[in-house]
Amino acid sequence: MEAFRQGVVVRPYERLNADQLTWLDKASMAILEDPGIWCYNERAAMLFKSHGARVWEEPGGHGCWRISCPAGLIREAVGQAPSRFVLGARRPENRLLLDAEIPRVYFGSGSEANVWLETHLDKYIRAEDGTTERLIPHYTERRGNTALLSRAAKLCEFLEHLDFFIRPLNIQDPEITPDNHDVNKFFASLNNITKHVQAGLTTLEALPHVIRMAELIVGGREALIQNPIVSFIACVFKSPMQIVEDTADKVFAVVEAGLPLVISSSPQGGSSAPIQEAGMVAQIHAEILAGIAMTQMIKPGAPVLYGSVPVRARLDDLHDLYGCPEFNQYNIDCVQLARFYKIPCYSTAGVGDAKVPGIQATFEKLLTHLFMAMSGAQYIHYAFGLLDRTNTFCPVQAILDNEQIGKVKHTLREPKVTPDTLEDMVGMVRKVMATPHRLFARHARKAMHAGDISSPFRFESKAMEDKVIAHALSHFDEIENKPAPRLDPSVVDAIYESVPGLLPGLRQGR
Amino acid sequence: MSKKEVIEKIAFNVIQGRVESEDEGFDEGFQGQPGVVELVEEALKEETDPRTIVIDGLTKPMEIVGEKFEREEYLIPDMLASAECVGAAMDLLSPHLIKSGVESKGKFVICTVAGDLHDIGKNIVAIMLKGAGYEVLDLGADVPTARIIETVKKERPPFLGLSALLTTTMRIMGDIMEGLEREGLRNTVKVLIGGAPTSQGFARQIGADAHCKDAFEAIHTLKAMTA
Numbered sequence: 001m002e003a004f005r006q007g008v009v010v011r012p013y014e015r016l017n018a019d020q021l022t023w024l025d026k027a028s029m030a031i032l033e034d035p036g037i038w039c040y041n042e043r044a045a046m047l048f049k050s051h052g053a054r055v056w057e058e059p060g061g062h063g064c065w066r067i068s069c070p071a072g073l074i075r076e077a078v079g080q081a082p083s084r085f086v087l088g089a090r091r092p093e094n095r096l097l098l099d100a101e102i103p104r105v106y107f108g109s110g111s112e113a114n115v116w117l118e119t120h121l122d123k124y125i126r127a128e129d130g131t132t133e134r135l136i137p138h139y140t141e142r143r144g145n146t147a148l149l150s151r152a153a154k155l156c157e158f159l160e161h162l163d164f165f166i167r168p169l170n171i172q173d174p175e176i177t178p179d180n181h182d183v184n185k186f187f188a189s190l191n192n193i194t195k196h197v198q199a200g201l202t203t204l205e206a207l208p209h210v211i212r213m214a215e216l217i218v219g220g221r222e223a224l225i226q227n228p229i230v231s232f233i234a235c236v237f238k239s240p241m242q243i244v245e246d247t248a249d250k251v252f253a254v255v256e257a258g259l260p261l262v263i264s265s266s267p268q269g270g271s272s273a274p275i276q277e278a279g280m281v282a283q284i285h286a287e288i289l290a291g292i293a294m295t296q297m298i299k300p301g302a303p304v305l306y307g308s309v310p311v312r313a314r315l316d317d318l319h320d321l322y323g324c325p326e327f328n329q330y331n332i333d334c335v336q337l338a339r340f341y342k343i344p345c346y347s348t349a350g351v352g353d354a355k356v357p358g359i360q361a362t363f364e365k366l367l368t369h370l371f372m373a374m375s376g377a378q379y380i381h382y383a384f385g386l387l388d389r390t391n392t393f394c395p396v397q398a399i400l401d402n403e404q405i406g407k408v409k410h411t412l413r414e415p416k417v418t419p420d421t422l423e424d425m426v427g428m429v430r431k432v433m434a435t436p437h438r439l440f441a442r443h444a445r446k447a448m449h450a451g452d453i454s455s456p457f458r459f460e461s462k463a464m465e466d467k468v469i470a471h472a473l474s475h476f477d478e479i480e481n482k483p484a485p486r487l488d489p490s491v492v493d494a495i496y497e498s499v500p501g502l503l504p505g506l507r508q509g510r
Numbered sequence: 511m512s513k514k515e516v517i518e519k520i521a522f523n524v525i526q527g528r529v530e531s532e533d534e535g536f537d538e539g540f541q542g543q544p545g546v547v548e549l550v551e552e553a554l555k556e557e558t559d560p561r562t563i564v565i566d567g568l569t570k571p572m573e574i575v576g577e578k579f580e581r582e583e584y585l586i587p588d589m590l591a592s593a594e595c596v597g598a599a600m601d602l603l604s605p606h607l608i609k610s611g612v613e614s615k616g617k618f619v620i621c622t623v624a625g626d627l628h629d630i631g632k633n634i635v636a637i638m639l640k641g642a643g644y645e646v647l648d649l650g651a652d653v654p655t656a657r658i659i660e661t662v663k664k665e666r667p668p669f670l671g672l673s674a675l676l677t678t679t680m681r682i683m684g685d686i687m688e689g690l691e692r693e694g695l696r697n698t699v700k701v702l703i704g705g706a707p708t709s710q711g712f713a714r715q716i717g718a719d720a721h722c723k724d725a726f727e728a729i730h731t732l733k734a735m736t737a
Contacts, residue, residue, distance in 0.1 A: 436648060437633035442527065442591040446534045 003093040004086070005163050005195075007106040008409040012376030015329065016336050024337065027282035028289060029071035036068040037241050037290055041248035044294060051077065051297050063245070069290060077293035083342040085303040087164065087260060088227035090194040090217065090485075095227070096164060096379070098305070098344035103376025105412070107349075107369075107405050108164035109156055109398070110381035110390075112200070116142045116152075116169055117356070117387060117394035119473050137469040139356050144169035144393070146176070146188045146506055152385075153192035154484040155395050155476070159384065159402040161409060164196040165189060166233070166381050168393040173503065180501030182206030186213060186230060187495065187502055192484045198262070200233040204246065207253050209499045216494045217487060224259075231260035233307065233346075236294070237287040239267030243294075251291070255298045262346045263291035264307030268320060269330065271313050277326065281333040284310045288334075292343065305346040305379060308334030320389050322351035323364025328371040335375040347377030350401055355388045357397045357469055366404060373408050399472045399479075403458045410454045513558045520549045520567035520599070525574055527591025529598050536588055546595040550602050560606040564643070568596045572641060590634065593641025600640060614645040615736065619661055620671035621649035622705075623682040628675035631705060631724075635671060638725035644669070644732070655682060659689045662699055669732065672718075674705040683708075684716040691717075700735055702728060 016024070038058070039045040045065035049055035054068040083100040096106055118140045126132035142148065149169045156162050167185055176184060181202040189197045190213065201207055214230045215221055232254045236247045254261045265287040267273035269280040288306055295302045310330035314321040321327070331347055338345035349372035352364030372380050382390065383405060385398030428443050447453050459471035486492075496502055511519070526535030528545040535541075544552070553563050575592040578584040600614075607614075618639050622632050629651040640646045649661060662670060670690075674680040683703055690696045700719045703712075713721035719735075722728040 437629075437637055439590070439630065439633045439637065441587045441634070442529075442594055444587040445527065445536070445591060448585065448587060449536070449538075 004095045004097040005093070005106065007096075007104045007163060008373070008412050009102060009104045009414055010374060010376050010412045011414075012103045012335070012339075013332070013371070013374040014336055015332050021336060021340050024278065024282055024285060024333070025340065026071075027278070028286035029074065031241070031282060031286040032069040032074060032290055033071070034068060035241065036066055037243055039065045039067050039243040039248075040245040041243055043252065044243055044248040047294065047297050048073075067243075067290075069293070074289050074293045077296040078289055078341055078343070080296040080300040081292055081304050081341075081343050082301055083344070085260065085344075086228070087196045087198075087231055088218070088224075088229040089196045090190070090229055090487075092227075094163075094195045096196055098378050100339060100342040100344045100378070103339075104378060105373050105376060105380060105409070106163035106378060107373075107380050107383040107409075108162055108166055108196075108198075109152075109168040109384040110166040110348075111168055111351075111386055111393070112170045113168060113386065113391055113393040114144055114170050114172065115388070115392040116144050116148045117392050117397070118142055119357070119394065119396040119469065119476075121470055121473065134465070135467075135470055137357070137473070139394070141392070143172050145173045146171045146184050146503055149185065149188040150192045150484070150506070151480070152393060152395065152398075153189045154482075155398060155479055156384065157193040157195065157485055158479045158482060159398060161402050161406040162195070162384055162398075164198060164379070164381075165193050166198045168385055168398075175503055178202055179205070180503075183209050183213065183499050183501050184503055184506060186210045187499075187506055190214070190217060190229070191487050191492070191506070194485050196231070197229060198231045198233060200235070201250050201254075204249050204253055207250070207257065209501070211257055211259070213495050213499050216491055216498070228259050228303075231262070233262040233264050234291075235264045235266065236291045237265045239265060239272035239287060240283060241287060243290075248294075251294060252298055255295045255302045255304075258299075258302075260303040260305070261295060262305040262307040263288055263295065264309055264346065265291065266309035266311060268318075269310065269312040269326065270315065271318055273310070275312060275326070277329050277333065280310050280330050281337070284308055284330070284334060285337050289341070292341075304343065306334070306338035306341070306343040307346040308338070309348045309382075310334060321353060322389060323353055323360075323367055325367075328368060331368075331372055331377075332375045335372075335377045339376070344378040346379045346381060347372055347375070348382050349373070349380045350383035350405075351386050351390060353389060355392070357387070357394060357400055357472075361387060361397060362400070362404070365401060366408075369401075369405055369408050370411075373405075373412055395476050396469060396472045399476050400459070400468070403472075407454065407457075416452070511552075513553065513556055516549055516553045516556065516558065517562060517567045519544070520546055520553065520563065521571040523549060524568060524571040524592050524595045524599075525578075527575075527588055527595060529591070529595050533591075536584070536591075547598050547602065550599045554602065554606065560603050560610055561612055563599070563603060564607070564612075568599055569643070572596055586634070590637055593637045595641070596643075597637060597640035600643070604645075615643040615732075616645065616669060617647060617665060617667035618644045618669040618671060618732075619647045619649065619658075619665060619667045620673070621653040621658060622651035622673045622675075623658075623679055623686065624652060624654050625682060626674050626676055626679035627651050628705075629673070631675070632671075632673040635673070635704065635722075635725045635728050638729060639671075639732070642729050642732075655685050655689055658686055659693055659695070662690065662695050663693060667699060669735075670699045670701045671728070672701065672703045674703075674708065677707045680705065680707050680712065683712075683718065687716045687718060702731060704728065
């Protein structure tokens with residue numbers, strides 16, 4: 001492939017040794033055999049049965065089948081999943097090349113937060129002297145809607161370190177119903193960003209309409225298969241170990257349509273999975289492998305991502321706790337297991353428990369952005385703008401995350417240490433040592449202009465006042481004033497003619 | 511190449527910050543082409559008036575470089591590269607300028623004081639001042655007070671620049687001021703001080719003529735002093 005986003009190719013940090021990987025994998029296989037899977041989708045249960053799993057219906061007539069999978073069945077099916085495939089984009093240079101054997105890291109947005117957090121600056125005057133003024137950020141919550149999702153997509157188009165777009169906001173306009181949710185969500189995204197667009201499906205019935213929309217954008221069915229500008233996420237497992245009825249149907253439909261799919265699982269350590277690293281990882285790995293095996297039983301070679309979103313429970317209220325060491329431990333282990341099976345890994349970073357941008361958010365995000373990039377996960381979602389766990393999307397926070405991720409990517413770039421560069425450097429040292437001032441500054445220029453040298457923190461303050469939020473807000477305003485990369489009007493017309501349920505206002509990007 | 515073209519090329523390469531042919535410039539694709547040193551040599555061989563070289567080939571482009579720096583188009587390494595070009599050109603031109611009766615903007619003795627080995631800031635100031643047309647005599651770092659006094663006595667420079675990066679060594683600047691006073695040299699030389707722990711207040715306290723926070727302020731201060 002000629003053009004694709006470069007991401008950053010890292011030398012992976014691994015916390016599990018080879019023995020521990022094998023033990024975890026065996027434990028997952030043991031779980032898949034006994035107790036096995038509680039499957040609430042008959043078609044899925046029969047699919048496993050036809051491939052050699054032991055399947056029986058649970059007594060009581062609740063439509064639940066138990067599946068006991070032998071390890072060989074899982075390994076054989078998973079072995080058919082491709083290691084390398086492309087996620088397409090409206091602009092060819094924005095395509096993503098996923099290769100399980102190359103730790104090329106991409107970062108993107110994620111979640112489907114209900115709240116958009118607007119940032120304002122209020123002026124305060126110091127009580128002590130009555131004159132000193134300060135601008136303090138204040139935040140207002142707005143319910144997500146199609147207009148805000150459109151703005152989020154446009155913002156993400158201009159965040160240079162964001163590689164793919166997963167709708168970060170739930171659309172809750174009064175006119176949005178379960179039936180038209182998906183088409184509006186995908187259209188608001190695709191009409192405002194030229195990067196890869198991915199989302200889950202609210203209803204299975206929307207899938208043909210979303211596919212039609214994507215075909216009209218890229219120029220037909222075959223063009224879409226070659227350049228899949230959209231892909232899907234299916235949380236087919238409800239932890240612990242239960243295959244969900246309607247999501248399993250979506251897995252069948254997406255795989256049969258030939259489009260890429262994330263098999264995602266998100267157990268919570270301490271409630272829906274063991275909190276201990278070994279138990280959590282063994283369980284989530286079992287769930288994901290069973291999901292991937294299912295895709296390959298439907299259609300061998302179907303492009304699929306190993307979607308690991310293991311989280312830990314807070315022990316004071318059992319909500320998710322993201323910005324903590326265990327989060328990294330669980331997730332890094334999953335990246336290693338995905339690599340073990342040579343399947344590109346959809347991973348997670350950048351979620352925090354902080355409710356507003358600031359020191360806590362920065363700490364929580366950096367803790368996971370850095371470690372998960374170091375792990376070499378190919379596709380890291382949730383990384384932009386999320387606050388209050390995954391409940392809030394804040395555009396100013398997305399701008400701050402973009403800066404942080406840029407620095408993380410720069411840190412992890414491949415070292416430029418080769419015999420040639422070293423020969424140049426030795427020459428440089430000799431040259432400078434022959435000058436009276438022995439100053440290397442002039443020789444920094446080539447590296448500086450080649451983009452090898454990073455810039456200072458973009459939102460720094462020079463004076464004794466923290467203006468990070470104010471500077472980020474002003475950068476957001478600059479982006480808001482740029483035009484969105486809208487679809488060609490004739491394509492929009494064609495989409496509106498053949499895709500039902502699109503809100504009229506979205507045609508103008510509102 | 512005509513004399514005019516050579517001067518234009520010198521000016522262009524000052525802006526590019528290319529001292530010699532092997533240097534990369536601000537823009538790509540110039541490596542291997544003659545730099546300022548080679549072009550000044552060529553201009554001298556063609557008997558171009560050295561004053562024309564200084565004014566049209568060095569001074570004017572340096573003003574453009576200064577403007578680019580102020581617009582944040584250039585960063586410190588770019589500025590220093592251009593200043594080094596001018597410094598290297600001035601080394602070649604000095605004997606010719608003296609022959610033509612042209613004087614430099616003045617001798618500037620510079621050093622880091624005794625007990626202090628930090629010389630990056632001092633070196634940047636030295637390069638920039640040389641690029642601005644001053645005759646710079648750099649005594650180096652960790653220079654004993656007696657040697658500084660002796661140099662002022664011998665060289666009679668109109669300007670002395672003192673640098674210190676430590677709160678413990680900045681006090682030596684006061685000793686130097688006293689030494690200059692004691693030797694009857696204080697009124698012969700303007701003393702400029704700089705370095706992270708120093709300040710306007712400290713300069714006043716020890717009786718120095720100016721405090722400069724960086725090389726650019728030093729150039730502005732000197733301009734004001736000689737106006």
